[in-house]
Amino acid sequence: MMMIMILVFSLSLIIFLSSSKHLLVSLLCLEFLILLLFFFLCYSPENSFLSCFYFLTIGVCEGALGLSTLVSLVRSEGSDLAVLMNV
Helix, strand or coil: CHHHHHHHHHHHHHHHHHCCCEHHHHHHHHHHHHHHHHHHHHHCCCCCHHHHHHHHHHHHHHHHHHHHHHHHHHHHHCCCEHHHCCC
16 A cells, blocks of 8 residues: 555656646646645654644645635736746
8 A cells, every 4th residue: 555655656746847837737746745745644653643634734725825826827827837927
């Protein structure tokens, strides 16, 4: 079970690092990484159950910030392409 989770984690990390064109794909991969890290923390014997929920709360805040960034980008540029951003 742990080998499958490590394989899925590494594959999602590779997809996150290679998908820099669309912001939505990057945000979805980042949320999947946060969810896998949450499962790693929950199944770890040295972490408490409360620390897992602290991590999950921070992950939800990160998702809300990413979604608000995506919405503001789509409203201003008309697309989620990261190439269009004038930085």
